[in-house]
Amino acid sequence: MLYGALEAGGTKMVTAIVNEKGEVKERASFPTETPDKTMPVLINWFKERHPDAIGIGTFGPADLDEASPTYGYITSTPKLAWRDYNILGAFKEALGIPAGFDTDVNAAALGEAAFGCMKGISDGIYITIGTGVGVGVLTNGKLLHGMLHPEAGHILLSQNAKDTFAGNCPYHKNCFEGLAAGPAIEKRYGRSAKELRDIPEVWELEAEYIAKALVNYIMILSPKKIVLGGGVMHQEQLFPLIRKKTAELLNGYINTNETANLDDYIVPASLNDNQGILGCARLAELALK
Amino acid sequence: MLYGALEAGGTKMVTAIVNEKGEVKERASFPTETPDKTMPVLINWFKERHPDAIGIGTFGPADLDEASPTYGYITSTPKLAWRDYNILGAFKEALGIPAGFDTDVNAAALGEAAFGCMKGISDGIYITIGTGVGVGVLTNGKLLHGMLHPEAGHILLSQNAKDTFAGNCPYHKNCFEGLAAGPAIEKRYGRSAKELRDIPEVWELEAEYIAKALVNYIMILSPKKIVLGGGVMHQEQLFPLIRKKTAELLNGYINTNETANLDDYIVPASLNDNQGILGCARLAELALK
Numbered sequence: 001m002l003y004g005a006l007e008a009g010g011t012k013m014v015t016a017i018v019n020e021k022g023e024v025k026e027r028a029s030f031p032t033e034t035p036d037k038t039m040p041v042l043i044n045w046f047k048e049r050h051p052d053a054i055g056i057g058t059f060g061p062a063d064l065d066e067a068s069p070t071y072g073y074i075t076s077t078p079k080l081a082w083r084d085y086n087i088l089g090a091f092k093e094a095l096g097i098p099a100g101f102d103t104d105v106n107a108a109a110l111g112e113a114a115f116g117c118m119k120g121i122s123d124g125i126y127i128t129i130g131t132g133v134g135v136g137v138l139t140n141g142k143l144l145h146g147m148l149h150p151e152a153g154h155i156l157l158s159q160n161a162k163d164t165f166a167g168n169c170p171y172h173k174n175c176f177e178g179l180a181a182g183p184a185i186e187k188r189y190g191r192s193a194k195e196l197r198d199i200p201e202v203w204e205l206e207a208e209y210i211a212k213a214l215v216n217y218i219m220i221l222s223p224k225k226i227v228l229g230g231g232v233m234h235q236e237q238l239f240p241l242i243r244k245k246t247a248e249l250l251n252g253y254i255n256t257n258e259t260a261n262l263d264d265y266i267v268p269a270s271l272n273d274n275q276g277i278l279g280c281a282r283l284a285e286l287a288l289k
Numbered sequence: 290m291l292y293g294a295l296e297a298g299g300t301k302m303v304t305a306i307v308n309e310k311g312e313v314k315e316r317a318s319f320p321t322e323t324p325d326k327t328m329p330v331l332i333n334w335f336k337e338r339h340p341d342a343i344g345i346g347t348f349g350p351a352d353l354d355e356a357s358p359t360y361g362y363i364t365s366t367p368k369l370a371w372r373d374y375n376i377l378g379a380f381k382e383a384l385g386i387p388a389g390f391d392t393d394v395n396a397a398a399l400g401e402a403a404f405g406c407m408k409g410i411s412d413g414i415y416i417t418i419g420t421g422v423g424v425g426v427l428t429n430g431k432l433l434h435g436m437l438h439p440e441a442g443h444i445l446l447s448q449n450a451k452d453t454f455a456g457n458c459p460y461h462k463n464c465f466e467g468l469a470a471g472p473a474i475e476k477r478y479g480r481s482a483k484e485l486r487d488i489p490e491v492w493e494l495e496a497e498y499i500a501k502a503l504v505n506y507i508m509i510l511s512p513k514k515i516v517l518g519g520g521v522m523h524q525e526q527l528f529p530l531i532r533k534k535t536a537e538l539l540n541g542y543i544n545t546n547e548t549a550n551l552d553d554y555i556v557p558a559s560l561n562d563n564q565g566i567l568g569c570a571r572l573a574e575l576a577l578k
Contacts, residue, residue, distance in 0.1 A: 156447060
């Protein structure tokens with residue numbers, strides 16, 4: 001079997017062909033323009049490669065409810081050309097093969113569960129911290145959709161008293177994304193995250209916000225594994241700071257094997273930034289079954 | 290079929306016999322003393338009534354992992370007499386009938402799902418705000434356990450700038466429970482919640498903290514229904530305040546049928562404070578199957 005995988009992002013579309021072992025046989029990347037321009041390119045790419053099924057992990061919000069008349073649509077995105085666009089339907093019609101559909105971050109969580117560091121784990125989360133913050137959630141062995149899908153990058157956090165930054169989210173300034181995504185770091189200090197690498201205070205504060213979010217994820221979802229990926233998390237000095245701060249904030253309230261060993265509980269993404277594409281391949285496989 | 294139901298609380302044990310229709314045929318309440326004193330009383334009560342199965346919803350933390358050697362135990366509770374006590378095992382051995390086991394709040398969520406206002410809903414939460422704050426979580430049609438079980442009363446919240454109360458949680462002062470449970474209200478104002486009923490500022494602040502918590506539950510769990518019960522929620526004037534504040538904080542970010550109609554989304558518990566006992570009966574039924 002060959003699975004087609006599409007990570008549909010707001011700035012680029014990553015396509016891949018993946019085999020059953022989770023090996024990426026081929027991949028490509030295309031800029032995200034309008035559906036009129038971009039979709040024929042993507043459809044042709046997949047048509048030429050004859051996958052048996054396709055899996056799509058998309059930017060959102062998206063309608064994941066199979067019983068809904070707009071299942072498979074990208075919905076109220078600020079990217080207007082893609083608003084209310086039936087991306088799943090377009091691929092199904094053009095390719096005539098089974099197609100799976102979920103959010104980009106749920107796909108990434110699934111990728112880690114199928115091939116990476118969440119293998120065999122029924123309840124876990126994948127968090128990406130980059131230009132935005134997104135969270136994919138696995139509970140009882142399934143991706144969590146619920147009413148819509150998690151938007152856990154937008155949880156409200158208490159701001160550090162010394163941090164006078166106004167917050168960067170247009171909806172809720174002091175949410176996790178508004179305080180801690182890449183653009184928030186850049187705006188707070190007037191420099192890119194990479195240029196700030198050697199300034200400890202930057203990463204102390206960043207770790208504090210990430211830890212505050214993790215504590216809330218732990219209290220609400222009780223995950224067995226927490227995987228952190230995305231551009232900001234390439235600053236690997238964050239991991240020990242996050243673990244330390246999380247332990248301080250939990251303050252001994254949760255006593256499990258996992259919280260006793262935070263090095264193994266709060267971990268970096270394991271698949272060389274391929275967790276999204278591999279999760280899409282897994283969505284394709286599930287659609288075929 | 291007759292189901293035995295036990296709501297095991299830190300101050301009282303509520304027992305009941307429930308039929309398949311969810312009718313409570315008989316109930317009793319006993320003070321929670323030590324296992325030595327309390328357990329024989331409870332066991333006799335059930336023995337005399339011959340239920341076909343029993344369901345236990347307990348105060349926590351509790352071990353819900355069926356694969357664990359301490360499955361069915363109350364674990365690291367501050368109530369020392371009950372610490373590491375195998376409550377499920379004691380009932381199984383004494384009664385010799387199938388027995389279901391979960392947290393008190395998960396049982397309450399299950400009760401609302403089986404017989405109340407979450408009927409037919411796959412993803413929802415039941416929140417109790419009383420002497421503490423607890424949250425039962427249903428995702429993909431199943432109660433959420435994960436690593437341990439949700440402890441979502443202990444999420445960290447941003448404190449209102451004018452609220453100088455130090456917070457009442459011994460672990461994390463400004464968590465939801467520490468700021469908004471009944472004892473926090475009493476300590477902040479030096480009077481009981483009932484005596485404060487006619488002071489609007491009290492309920493404005495209380496609604497703000499509840500709404501901040503709900504926003505985080507919505508962002509993380511994406512529930513299709515939010516049910517609020519417990520002693521504090523008997524202050525019914527809270528509901529419109531909570532809905533208004535939740536809408537303000539969401540600020541249009543989540544657009545679903547549910548968020549468009551908050552009167553039907555954020556609702557009071559529906560079963561006259563019987564959701565716990567009925568959920569325990571449902572646990573018994575599931576154990577029998």
